[in-house]
Amino acid sequence: YRPYFDAKFTTIGAMLDTVPDDCTFYGVAHHEPEDMTAAAFKALQAAHMPVVRAHGGIPTAIFTSYSLNNPTNHNFNLADWKCPDGTHDVLGGDYYPDKSPGWTQAQTVDHWRSAMTTFGVDRLMIGEYGVVNGSSGAVATVTEFKGLIADLVEVACYWSQQASGKPNYRFTTAVADAWF
Numbered sequence: 001y002r003p004y005f006d007a008k009f010t011t012i013g014a015m016l017d018t019v020p021d022d023c024t025f026y027g028v029a030h031h032e033p034e035d036m037t038a039a040a041f042k043a044l045q046a047a048h049m050p051v052v053r054a055h056g057g058i059p060t061a062i063f064t065s066y067s068l069n070n071p072t073n074h075n076f077n078l079a080d081w082k083c084p085d086g087t088h089d090v091l092g093g094d095y096y097p098d099k100s101p102g103w104t105q106a107q108t109v110d111h112w113r114s115a116m117t118t119f120g121v122d123r124l125m126i127g128e129y130g131v132v133n134g135s136s137g138a139v140a141t142v143t144e145f146k147g148l149i150a151d152l153v154e155v156a157c158y159w160s161q162q163a164s165g166k167p168n169y170r171f172t173t174a175v176a177d178a179w180f
Contacts, residue, residue: 012048012051013055016051016052016056016057017055019055019056021056024058025056025058026058026090026125027051027052027053027055027057027058027059028060028062028092028127029044029045029047029048029049029052030044031094032062032064032094033061033063033081034064034067034076038080038081041081042081042083045059045061045087046084049083049087049088058089058090059087059088059089059090060089060125061090061091061092061119062091062092062093062094062125062127063078063081063091063092063093063094063115064093064094065093065095065100065108065111065112066099066100068093068111068112068114068115069111069112069114069115070103070111078115078118078119081119082119082120085120088120088121089121089123090121090123090124090125090154091119091121091123091124091125092124092125092126092127093115093124093125093126093127094126094127094128094129095108095126095129096129096131096159096167096169097131097141097145098131098132098167105144105145109149109152112124112152113152123154124152124153124154125153125154125156125157126153126155126156126157127157128157128158128159129145129156129157129158129159130158130159130160130169131169131175132167132168132169133162133168133171133172133175134168138172138174138175139174139175139178142175142178146178146179158171158179
């Protein structure tokens, strides 16, 4: 939250110094950067990822799932966004099955494996995942997804929220039980 950050801290490093030593954190500079150019993204990463690393964080880049080597996305080439080796340790993706009806969850996970190779990392995280609250088959969808990523991801975050004008991804009790 920018006003809080501006009022409380003078640098990103000062803010990162407040993270407890026993907390693992993934530092991301511009989550879902597809709204900028690859050159602007690389410059931002060059400035911020060394700060994340110096303060004990794990340098991470998170893109939309649609961009991570999706063979149907011909307007985005992840290779153009790859930073110099050592910039990032982890590649992340955001994924909502209802927003990606053109391919299965298994195909999506295969795309991520390919994207990791393209991006030059061997670690993956899910920055956001969610199924529409009350959708039929939600528990089965989450259960399938957890099985597909079990040997691949080191951390996965569920987006349990409803933003204005967006689908409701809040947990139901059954989906929470399947996720956790």
